[in-house]
Amino acid sequence: MVTSIVVVGVGGQGVMTLARWIGRAALAAGYDVKIAEVHGLSQRGGSVEVHVRFGERVYGPVVSEADADYVAALEALEALRAFKYIKEGGVLVVNKRIIQIPGRYVDPEQVYAALSSYARTRFIPAFDIAVKLGDPIYENSVIFGFMARMLGLDGYVDWLDARNLKAFEEGRKLASS
Amino acid sequence: MRHLLLGNEAIAYGALSAGVAVAAGYPGTPSSEIIETLEEYKDRFVEWATNEKTAVEMAYGAALAGARALAAMKHVGLNVAADPLHSAAYTGVVGGFLIVTADDPNMWSSQNEQDSRWYGLQSYIPVLEPSEPQEAFKMAKEGLLLSESLEHPVMLRSVTRLSHVRAPVDVEPPAPPKFGKFSRNMEKYVLVPQNARARRADLLKKWERIADIAARFISVEGDGPVTVVTSGVGYLYAVEAVERLRVKATIIKASMSVPLPRKILDLIRGDAVVVEEGDPVVETQLRILGVRTRGKLDGFFPRMGELSLRSVIEGVSKALNLGVKLPEPPRPPLQPPPRPPYFCPGCPHMGTFYALKLAAAGHNVVWSGDIGCYTLGINTGQQDLATHMGSSVGLGMGIAVADKEKLVIATIGDSTFYHAALPQLVDLKTKRIPMVVVIMDNEYTAMTGGQPSPSKLIPAEKLAEAVGLKHYAMDPADLKKSIEVAKKAIADAKSGEPVVVVSRRPCILEAYRTARRSGVRPPKYYVVADKCKACGICYNVLRCYAITRLPDGKAWIDPSLCNGCSMCAQVCPYDAIKTEDPERARKWLELWSRA
Structure with a gap:
């Protein structure tokens, strides 16, 4: 059995780091892992998409449409863009944050309402939690905590540094409740 | 480990x-x-x-x-x-x-x-x-x-x-x-010809020997009746697709995909399904060896883009007439607007393009572009072409001699300039092609992650000097002066002279890293809502990614994205963009120029 996760967000949000953390926890848990940086022009501000697959033996590095067990989005517009990856019954985890696109303002409430129409959407106030912890930079750690708990990998993060671990715990608590 | x-x-x-x-x-x-x-x-x-x-x-x-x-x-x-x-x-x-x-x-x-x-x-x-x-x-x-x-x-x-x-x-x-x-x-x-001919004969013999060695790089999995020949990442998708389709197959993996050894024929039973990333290179060689193939040549697998598990499952299904239908991808409940890449907030190229645009107003310009971050000049309509490393100067010269009505402005980054445009610089002088070459020197190979560029050791203006070309210096964070410089350069080109502008300021991401190391916090700019008249110059003409147009047309600067470059404050005609601490802002501009 292979678990397929699509991690998306906007350049500068730490999408790649989040994907690597998930991969590292899976490796520590004894799984085979592949992490594919699918999209990102190595620029800040563009859409970034990284695929993580783990299991006993992982062959293909990329997650196909309608084949992801989880989509983890650090930004809500990117969650919409990655919607095509969710397989039947798959879970959509969304950081409650919108990074507007120049000249293309969208109403956040409309975006959140649209995402809520999918039954298995989980909103995480990761941005707000991270700001409370002192820096928006920790929003990916909050999502990591949530995802790690959902994936049963939360026991394999002893390598995470203290400050990220604090944010991680906040996310993990949300998944446990 | x-x-x-x-x-x-x-x-x-x-x-x-x-x-x-x-x-x-x-x-x-x-x-x-x-x-x-x-x-x-x-x-x-x-x-x-x-x-x-x-x-x-x-x-x-x-x-x-x-x-x-x-x-x-x-x-x-x-x-x-x-x-x-x-x-x-x-x-x-x-x-x-x-x-x-x-x-x-x-x-x-x-x-x-x-x-x-x-x-x-x-x-x-x-x-x-x-x-x-x-x-x-x-x-x-x-x-x-x-x-x-x-x-x-x-x-x-x-x-x-x-x-x-x-x-x-x-x-x-x-x-x-x-x-x-x-x-x-x-x-x-x-x-020389006599030696080369002997080498050619030797090479052909060697190639036969290498083809024999290629047989050592073939591995086989399974022994089903269907033959699947794979190479590279195609192998990974093929294994997974065959497993999901429950097809009994023999999977042949050619790890040396050029040349394909004749011995591969011993392993193939009947037609071969071929799964490979890129062009049908393995498939073409198999055809030459006389194998009937089902791969990309006859459209079982897509000829463009990357393979995916989905396309390989569908391709194998088509090739074997299995009639498998995969579930349609779910549609998003709301279509998000595209998020194309933009210049990073504060990118010096943003300032250079802004200055060039204003200075060139009224001229019939061909924006001759190139490969690098500055290709993003496309967002403000300032790239008419960008085809390969060096295209800006190279193709720009061709356009300038073919169509004398146009003013050619070539925009090229420093690393690309040293990589591909040094001979063009010589042509520009020796053939006296009237055009403006703007070398956008951010002192790094920024697009690929900030590798070093020769520009620090060999400044471009020294090369222009050596070739004998007229040249100007520009600081893209000073927009008013940059516009003046650009106007002068355009006037020179219009009067028949080739001219070089070196627009220099380090990549802001590199500067940001330097700042963090030295404990400097770059300033943030903000919009005074009462003063903003919703003219849109900052988000439409300068096009900074950190600036959003609010529903009422007024501007808002996302503080988490602002890099404190000050360009928006310079372009605002209503003095509506401010920073908390002007002294810190001045220090940051100074540090940035030395990053």
Whole structure:
């Protein structure tokens, strides 16, 4: 059995780091892992998409449409863009944050309402939690905590540094409740 | 110990464990991390070359002198290096010589989708094609040693889905670097016609021998009635697709995909389904060997883009008439607007393009563009073309002589300028082509992650000076002065003179890193809502990514994105954009200019 996760967000949000953390926890848990940086022009501000697959033996590095067990989005517009990856019954985890696109303002409430129409959407106030912890930079750690708990990998993060671990715990608590 | 390594890192470690002593490359996605990884090893000669040709020459020369050498680049870089590449097969080498190319199917970061394996067939150089990072490690090592034992260059072909995939890899420690001693061999190395003819005859014989060796690189899994021939990452998708479709298959993996050995015929029963990333290179060779194939040539698998598990399942299903239908991808409940890449907030190129746009108003301009961050000038309509490294000056000259009505403004970054536009600079002078060449010098190869650029050591204005071209200096963070400079340069070009503008300010991301290290916090700018008249100059003309147009047309600056460049405050006609601490803002501009 292979678990397929699509991690998306906007350049500068730490999408790649989040994907690597998930991969590292899976490796520590004894799984085979592949992490594919699918999209990102190595620029800040563009859409970034990284695929993580783990299991006993992982062959293909990329997650196909309608084949992801989880989509983890650090930004809500990117969650919409990655919607095509969710397989039947798959879970959509969304950081409650919108990074507007120049000249293309969208109403956040409309975006959140649209995402809520999918039954298995989980909103995480990761941005707000991270700001409370002192820096928006920790929003990916909050999502990591949530995802790690959902994936049963939360026991394999002893390598995470203290400050990220604090944010991680906040996310993990949300998944446990 | 198993590490999660990128395919590119695995290639570098493989070469290290084979004792590579000389490595050269030019940055290009998805290949850059190979040289970046090797750079850490100071007991060898590792360099970022000025372009791929000089990189291949460096490694080739070292290998002629008996050293173990590697050259790394992206697929289009191999075009630049094609001349020495072909000669390397004729002369052969003494030390191992591995040429690593990373292809980019689907053109995630490239202008085309070419398949480097054709170069193997064209130049008589065998091509190894690993499928995942662990194998990339192994084949980089084997490839270098094989090259040395054959006294012949070997290519290792990667693709985006190997170079930029991270997976567990067992690495062996680096072996000591093997440098060499050059021995004369005029008959081999001086390719005058009489020598070259003898080399050609020898090469053809050698190619037969290599085709026999290629048989050693074939592996077989399963023994079902359906034959699937694969190479590279195609193998991974094929295994998974066959498993999901519950097809009983024999999967043949050709890890040396050029040349394909005749012996492969012994393993194929009936028609062969062929799964490979890129062009039908394995499939074409199989056809030449007389195999009936079902691959890309007849449209079972898509001819463009990357393979995916989905396209391979559908392709295998079509090829075997299984009639499998995969579930349709779910539609998003709301279509998000596209998020194209923009200049980073505060990018010096943003200022240069703004100044050029205002200075060129009223002129009939052809914006002759190039490959790099500044191709994003497309967002403000300031790139009429961008086709290859050096296209801005090269094609710009052609346009200028063909259509004298137009004013050609060529925009080129520093690294691309040194890579591909030095001969053009000479042409510009000797043929006296009236046009403006703007060298946008941010002192880094920024697009690929901030590798060094020669510009700090050899400033572009010194080269313009040496060639005898009129030149101006520009600081793109000072918009008013930049517009004046641009106007002067345009007037020169209109009066028939070629002119160079060097617009210099370091990449703001690099400056930001420097600032963080020295404990400086760049300032943030904000919009005074009462003063903003919703004119849109900041978000429409300057087009800073950090500035959003609110529903009432007024501007809002996202403080988490603002890099404190001050350009928006300079363009605002209503003085509605402010910063908390002007003194800190001034200090930041100063630090940034020295990053």
